[in-house]
Amino acid sequence: MVMSAILKDLRAAFGDVEAAPYSVVVQRGGYEERVYPARRWVCTTMAGPSRHDLVTPMFRRLFCYISGRNDPNVRIDMTTPVVTLVEPKRSEGEKNGEESEDRKTSHTTSNGTSSPTSPSSSSSTSTSTSTSTSPSPSSPSSPSSSSSSSLPVYTMGFLIPASHQETPPPSSDKNIFIEDRPLLVVLCRRFSGYMNDEVVAKELSALHQSIINNGEEEGVDFSRYYVAGYDPPFKLLGRRNEVWVVKKVNEKRLNGCNGSDVSLNGVMVKEEELGDDDMLHLVTENGNDEVMLS
Numbered sequence: 001m002v003m004s005a006i007l008k009d010l011r012a013a014f015g016d017v018e019a020a021p022y023s024v025v026v027q028r029g030g031y032e033e034r035v036y037p038a039r040r041w042v043c044t045t046m047a048g049p050s051r052h053d054l055v056t057p058m059f060r061r062l063f064c065y066i067s068g069r070n071d072p073n074v075r076i077d078m079t080t081p082v083v084t085l086v087e088p089k090r091s092e093g094e095k096n097g098e099e100s101e102d103r104k105t106s107h108t109t110s111n112g113t114s115s116p117t118s119p120s121s122s123s124s125t126s127t128s129t130s131t132s133t134s135p136s137p138s139s140p141s142s143p144s145s146s147s148s149s150s151l152p153v154y155t156m157g158f159l160i161p162a163s164h165q166e167t168p169p170p171s172s173d174k175n176i177f178i179e180d181r182p183l184l185v186v187l188c189r190r191f192s193g194y195m196n197d198e199v200v201a202k203e204l205s206a207l208h209q210s211i212i213n214n215g216e217e218e219g220v221d222f223s224r225y226y227v228a229g230y231d232p233p234f235k236l237l238g239r240r241n242e243v244w245v246v247k248k249v250n251e252k253r254l255n256g257c258n259g260s261d262v263s264l265n266g267v268m269v270k271e272e273e274l275g276d277d278d279m280l281h282l283v284t285e286n287g288n289d290e291v292m293l294s
Helices: 002-013 051-066 197-213 276-286
Strands: 023-028 031-036 039-047 082-090 151-159 176-181 184-191 220-229 241-247 262-264 267-269
Touching: 031 197, 039 051, 051 082, 051 151, 051 176, 051 197, 184 197, 197 220, 197 241
Parallel strands: none
Antiparallel strands: 023 031, 031 184, 039 151, 039 176, 082 151, 082 220, 184 241, 220 241, 262 267
16 A cells, blocks of 8 residues: 555656546647546635746645545545636635636535536536636735735646546635536647746737637637646656637537537437537537537
8 A cells, every 4th residue: 555655656756647638629730629528626716916926825735635635534646737727807806705607606515525416427518617616716915905906816726536536525625626627628739848927928829829820719718718737847858838728619509400419429319418528529520610519
């Protein structure tokens, strides 16, 4: 048991860990389109002027959770990538507890435990917007000392490994929550080196321009984005980083059927009977020109 734990720690230190699954729909100049199936992630949220300044405290919270600071006190394997959602600046009311409209639907209970609905059985009506209720974003300064200006909000997440996807251990930290992230279609730009706010801004701008150059900006949500890091800090060469923007898709037009039956592996099924894994198959087989998910 001890040797197994040591080997896992060594693999994690060198980046040999379970990775978030995805399928590549198409590769274009400067980016690729991917589909990520619905999965559960353990997350924490903070607000502040700089993502770079919040990476360490957010990572520490999540690492404590997987290291055993959860209700059963069980260790959970590290996964990759570490993904941070960067959202627009929020008003003071939102920072102090009023959640934005797209985060009001909850798949977690008040004590942080997951709902019994599994990702594989999620309804096909899930969109590319994550559905969870997170705790109030934590700001580096106290509410009483906050300025009247709003701050960007950052939500860092670790993929829950397959061994705990069905029943993730509830957190003993009120700042940690389990998110049922639905099927996600993203446009992704990959880059190397170490990340800071300036590097991320540069790569995000390049992704934005590439999307425009390809005439694919329609339906892309540029108001928020994800930053993904795959490697431990001490890895010097061959580092893998990414920026993602979400491509909105239309659940009403699966395979051009306009809400009627869909051909899945040669079998006609009702659109409402499709799960996220089925929709993932349809997207990757047909591409978004024929298969649109919201």
